[in-house]
Amino acid sequence: MEDLIRVLTPLPVLLPLLGAAGALLVGRHPHLQRALSIVVLSGVLAVSVSLLFMADAQGATSVSVGGWPVPLGIVLVVDRLSALMLVVANTVTLGVLVFAVGQGVADGDETDTPLSIFHPTYLVLVAGVSNAFLAGDLFNLYVGFEVLLAASYVLLTLGGTAGRIRAGITYVVVSLMSSLVFLAAIGLVYAATGTVNMAQLAVRLGDLPEGTQLLLQSMLLVAFGIKAAVFPLSAWLPDSYPTAPAPVTAVFAGLLTKVGVYAIIRTNTLLFPDGALDDLLLWAALATMVVGILGAVAQTDVKRMLSFTLVSHIGYMVFGIALGTTAGFAGAIFYVVHHIAIQTTLFLATGLVERRGGTTNTEKLGGLAKASPLLAILFFVPAMNLAGIPPLSGFIGKLGLLEAGVAVGGVGPYVLVAGAVVTSLLTLVAIARVWGRAFWRPRAVDTAEEDVAAVRPATGTATTTEELQAATLPVTMVAATAGFVAITVAITVFGGTLYGVADRAAADLLDRTPYLESVFGDRVIE
Amino acid sequence: MTPTVVLPVIVAGLYAAGVYLLLDRSLTRVLLGFLLLGNATNVLLLSAGGVAGLAPILPVDDESEINDPLPQALVLTAIVITFGISAFVLAMIYRSWRLVRDEVVQDDAEDLRVATREEIDADERDPELLSPADRGPGDGFSVEAGPHPADGTPSDDVGLELAQVEAAENESAEARAVGDVPPTRAGGEPAHREEEH
Numbered sequence: 001m002e003d004l005i006r007v008l009t010p011l012p013v014l015l016p017l018l019g020a021a022g023a024l025l026v027g028r029h030p031h032l033q034r035a036l037s038i039v040v041l042s043g044v045l046a047v048s049v050s051l052l053f054m055a056d057a058q059g060a061t062s063v064s065v066g067g068w069p070v071p072l073g074i075v076l077v078v079d080r081l082s083a084l085m086l087v088v089a090n091t092v093t094l095g096v097l098v099f100a101v102g103q104g105v106a107d108g109d110e111t112d113t114p115l116s117i118f119h120p121t122y123l124v125l126v127a128g129v130s131n132a133f134l135a136g137d138l139f140n141l142y143v144g145f146e147v148l149l150a151a152s153y154v155l156l157t158l159g160g161t162a163g164r165i166r167a168g169i170t171y172v173v174v175s176l177m178s179s180l181v182f183l184a185a186i187g188l189v190y191a192a193t194g195t196v197n198m199a200q201l202a203v204r205l206g207d208l209p210e211g212t213q214l215l216l217q218s219m220l221l222v223a224f225g226i227k228a229a230v231f232p233l234s235a236w237l238p239d240s241y242p243t244a245p246a247p248v249t250a251v252f253a254g255l256l257t258k259v260g261v262y263a264i265i266r267t268n269t270l271l272f273p274d275g276a277l278d279d280l281l282l283w284a285a286l287a288t289m290v291v292g293i294l295g296a297v298a299q300t301d302v303k304r305m306l307s308f309t310l311v312s313h314i315g316y317m318v319f320g321i322a323l324g325t326t327a328g329f330a331g332a333i334f335y336v337v338h339h340i341a342i343q344t345t346l347f348l349a350t351g352l353v354e355r356r357g358g359t360t361n362t363e364k365l366g367g368l369a370k371a372s373p374l375l376a377i378l379f380f381v382p383a384m385n386l387a388g389i390p391p392l393s394g395f396i397g398k399l400g401l402l403e404a405g406v407a408v409g410g411v412g413p414y415v416l417v418a419g420a421v422v423t424s425l426l427t428l429v430a431i432a433r434v435w436g437r438a439f440w441r442p443r444a445v446d447t448a449e450e451d452v453a454a455v456r457p458a459t460g461t462a463t464t465t466e467e468l469q470a471a472t473l474p475v476t477m478v479a480a481t482a483g484f485v486a487i488t489v490a491i492t493v494f495g496g497t498l499y500g501v502a503d504r505a506a507a508d509l510l511d512r513t514p515y516l517e518s519v520f521g522d523r524v525i526e
Numbered sequence: 527m528t529p530t531v532v533l534p535v536i537v538a539g540l541y542a543a544g545v546y547l548l549l550d551r552s553l554t555r556v557l558l559g560f561l562l563l564g565n566a567t568n569v570l571l572l573s574a575g576g577v578a579g580l581a582p583i584l585p586v587d588d589e590s591e592i593n594d595p596l597p598q599a600l601v602l603t604a605i606v607i608t609f610g611i612s613a614f615v616l617a618m619i620y621r622s623w624r625l626v627r628d629e630v631v632q633d634d635a636e637d638l639r640v641a642t643r644e645e646i647d648a649d650e651r652d653p654e655l656l657s658p659a660d661r662g663p664g665d666g667f668s669v670e671a672g673p674h675p676a677d678g679t680p681s682d683d684v685g686l687e688l689a690q691v692e693a694a695e696n697e698s699a700e701a702r703a704v705g706d707v708p709p710t711r712a713g714g715e716p717a718h719r720e721e722e723h
Contacts, residue, residue, distance in 0.1 A: 139600055146607050153614055162625045165618055166632045169553065172615060176560050177548070183567045183604055190597060191574035239634050298640055 005054050009063045009076050011047045012086055012130035015040055020123035027116035034101050037119045041094040041126065048086040055083040056501055060508065060518035062136055062199075071197060075519055077136035080505035081333060085133045085262055088337050092254050092344050093126050095484055099348055100247035102476025118158065125151035125251075132259050136519060138186050138196040141263065145182065145227070149175050152256060155248045156240065163243045171240035178226035178233075185219035192216065199519035202270050202512060210276070217272045221264065221281075228260025230318055231288040234311045238295065241310075242303035242360075246351025249303065253310050254344030258336050261317050265332065268321055269509040281322035282412045289315030289423040296430040302350050302360040302438065305430055306343070309386065312423055313339055319416050320401050327404035329506035334499050335397040338385075338491055342394065345382040345484040352473055352481060353379065353438065362434055367443030375473065376439050378481050382488055383435060387428040393491040398424060400499065533573040540566030553619045553629040557612065564608040568601045 019040030026032040055061065060079035064070060100118070128148025135141040153175070157168035190196055192212055193204040205213060222233070229237040237257070241249050268275070292312025299305040317339070320332025350360055352375050357365045369376040381392075388394040402420060405413040491498060508514045540562050547559030575582075575597035582595035623629050 139603075143603065150607075150611065150614070153611075157618065157621075160621050160625075162622075165622050165625060166634070169618060169622065169631060172611075172618065173548070173556055173560070176611065176615075177563075179607075180560075180563050180567050184570055186600070187567065187571040187574050187597070190571070190600075194594075196596075196600075239637065242636075300640065300643075301636060304636060304640075 005051065005058075005061045005078065006063050008047050008051055008054075009061070009078050009134065010065065012044050012051075012090070013076075013127050013134065015044050015047070016123040016127035016130065020120040020127070023120040023123060024116075027120075030104075030116070033116065033119045034104075037097055037123060038094070038101070040123060041090065041097055044126065044130070045087070045090040045094050048083065048090045051078055052080075052083040052087045052501075054078075055080050056504065060514045062518040070519060071195065071200060074140050075136035075197065075199070076134040076140075077199075077515065077518060078134065079515055079518070080501060080508055081262070081265070082133045084333070084337065084501055084505060085258075086130060088340050089129050089133065089255055089258075090126070091487065092340055093122070093129075093251060095480055095487070096247045096251045096254075096344060096348070097122065098483075099250070099351070099477050099480035100245075102474045102480060103245075103247060103351070117154065121151045121154045122251075124148075125155065129255060129259055133262060136198050138189060138198055138201065141198075142179070142182055142186060145259070145263075146179060148256065148259065149179065152252060156244050156252070158245060158248065167240040167243040170236055174226060174236040174240075178223050181219060181226070182223035185216060185223060188219065189216055197519070198266070198270055199516050202273075202516060205271055213272060213274075214276055217267065217277055220267050220271075221277060224260045224263040224267065225284070226260075228257050228264060228318075229288075229311050229314055230260075230264075230284050231291050231311070231315070232284075234288065234292065234314070237311055238304055238307040241307045242301065246347065246354065250344045250347035250351065253307065253347050254340045257310065257314055258317075258340050261314065261321075261332075261336055264318070265321055265329065265509065268324070269329070270512060270515060273510070273512065275324045278322045278324050279412065281318055282416060285315045285318035285322055286416055286419045287315075288312065288318060289419055293423045293426040293430065297426055297433075299430075300362050302353060302362060302365075302434050303347070305434060306346055306350060309427055309430060310343055312427070313343075313386075315423065316398065316401055316420060319420065320404060322416075323404050323408050323413065325404060325408060326503070326506045326510055327400070327407055329509055330499065330503045331397065331400035331404045333502040333505055334400055334495075337498060337502070338393045338397045338488075341484065341488050341491055342382050342385050345481065345488055346379070346386060348477075348481045348484060349375070349379040349382065352477060355477070356473060357438070362437040365438035365443075366441050367439075369439040371443070372473070374478065378478070378485055379439070380435065381485050383431045385488055385492075387431050388424045389428075391492060393488065393495055396492065396495045396499070530577070533569060537566050537570050537573070540569065551631045553615075553622065553631065556631070557615050557619065560615070561608070561612060564604070564612075568604055568608075571597045571601050571604065 019036060022036050022040075023033050026036060055078050060077060062075045062077045065074045065076060068074070100122075104118070125148050128144050128146070128151060131144030131147060132141055133144075135144050153168065153172050156171055157164045186196060189201065189205075192208055193201055195201060195204065205216070208216075226233045226236075241252055244252065268278075268281075289312050292308050292310075292315060296305050296308035296312060299308060313335075317332045317335050320328045320330075320335060322328070323331075353365070353368065354360045356372055356375055357368060359365060385392040385394045388398045398420065402417050405417040405420070544559045544562035544566055547555045547562065550556060550559070575594040577593070580591060580593040582593040582598060584592065619629050626632070
């Protein structure tokens with residue numbers, strides 16, 4: 001068992017990287033490339049699921065890469081949190097890949113867009129995400145971030161149209177800035193402690209003067225806050241995500257911000273357990289929720305509205321983290337799992353809306369509920385889930401967070417609880433507007449079809465009248481989206497089990513000894 | 527061992543210049559700013575390794591005569607990453623130049639539209655509130671526009687589509703029978719039946 005977990009741990013990073021190399025080699029054979037990517041990601045998912053079962057059964061385990069002993073080499077650590085994140089991340093990436101394959105085949109764009117780039121880059125992205133979740137070393141975490149960011153730059157600007165280049169530049173420059181802050185923080189951490197191993201840092205950082213600790217923690221939080229899109233570091237997100245192709249936006253919105261949230265959780269539990277910045281985080285969480293959702297209410301484009309709700313709901317997770325209690329972290333972890341699935345599903349459903357209606361602008365959409373009842377269901381269920389309508393998982397997550405907030409008590413948490421409820425209601429308003437306009441109202445006569453093309457010239461789907469008429473929904477895309485809706489419902493049905501895992505993961509995080517023991521064995525290296 | 531003041535001053539200078547350049551709208555300057563910031567961070571990492579001028583080579587007699595090799599390894603990794611990303615940003619700048627003959631950070635058109643729009647969902651209450659460019663041919667409630675016209679939009683459900691066409695026909699027949707809307711109109715405003723009720 002112990003040996004098996006040691007063999008399995010590096011695979012979520014290794015397999016996609018090797019797969020990416022293979023996908024590049026077979027770039028001239030699209031069918032082979034697609035099959036290879038799907039097989040590799042299925043394998044990674046299987047590995048992640050078994051890692052989760054093993055980690056949940058026996059706690060944290062660490063692997064020294066290359067057999068170098070702990071303070072010298074790089075370690076990969078699997079505990080309940082990272083295994084859970086791996087499973088969710090790989091489920092999402094596999095599902096979105098199926099959707100993307102369906103879209104690619106339907107669009108027939110193997111010839112006119114460089115699709116051979118998509119599969120290798122996508123696999124590299126998965127490797128980067130897995131590496132970030134497994135990293136037991138601050139610099140390895142940085143490398144994981146860089147790998148996933150470099151891949152995301154390519155995916156976001158796929159095809160190189162004017163709109164995507166414009167959005168890509170914002171995204172790249174902001175991400176570079178956050179990477180530099182992170183790297184500088186690593187330099188300062190190393191200067192102060194002489195190590196970048198996270199378990200060793202957990203021991204050594206506590207001995208530093210309070211001011212130094214505060215500086216290091218705030219630099220790391222700024223770097224991760226940009227990636228997680230925590231207000232006021234969130235303005236880049238709604239500008240850059242909506243222009244990308246639907247599957248890319250879906251996986252970015254679902255996953256990439258949550259990698260930032262994961263890093264914040266690690267920083268606040270393992271490295272700086274004192275909670276010196278918890279109050280600041282609490283107010284940042286409130287601002288993220290409220291500003292994000294007010295932005296969402298003002299939007300007329302479905303993708304932009306969803307991007308703003310994404311920012312807003314990051315606030316819920318930061319709220320849980322800022323509470324600093326087991327219940328708070330458990331709520332945050334459950335909410336991360338729920339939100340990854342739900343946000344991806346909504347963006348995929350919006351991809352279908354765009355395909356069916358030719359646009360995602362609610363001023364031009366209409367009558368979709370009658371035109372395509374199946375699509376309406378695929379959008380409605382996750383939309384209600386996002387708004388937190390009982391008994392769906394959004395409600396479970398929000399309830400857990402609110403209970404944790406009330407349990408802590410005090411002015412801050414109570415204000416946050418009120419803010420969270422208001423945000424939830426405003427989410428319902430934003431969602432209901434989209435539903436009412438795009439699905440329920442009758443479709444207006446659209447004489448100016450060229451308008452559709454003018455709204456979002458870069459979307460790469462149906463643009464001409466003929467294509468619009470022929471815009472039926474490919475089976476693979478619908479099946480992938482339906483699968484995601486089923487997963488979000490499953491998160492609701494198995495909410496108790498999942499919340500149990502989140503609870504145990506949170507207890508591990510606050511305890512810290514399982515993580516430290518897994519890295520050091522029974523001797524603690526000062 | 528006396529700490530050197532030169533490296534921190536260099537780091538500070540590079541950071542200042544880098545941030546200044548990064549705030550420019552010209553993309554080439556942004557890239558130059560990024561390069562300066564990257565180098566500043568590399569020097570910062572390097573100075574975490576110990577006094578300048580010592581080699582990270584074993585064996586040594588005195589522990590203080592060796593430089594820490596780890597930051598140098600980190601810097602090497604960071605240099606490679608910066609190099610790769612710079613190449614990518616250069617390619618994007620070139621692409622931007624090819625596409626829009628400009629290498630300046632552009633405004634988000636949809637952002638501007640949302641910011642300058644007079645009222646949200648204005649067309650639902652009065653199409654006149656919309657700027658002419660945004661105004662659709664019908665507001666979905668007038669008879670001319672007609673709810674669910676058989677405009678050839680393919681439906682997933684054949685039965686539903688038939689029902690739609692029937693409903694539309696019934697409704698217009700009803701309107702004619704009631705007589706509150708003349709069947710033909712010579713120009714003029716579209717009738718707003720919903721609003722009058």
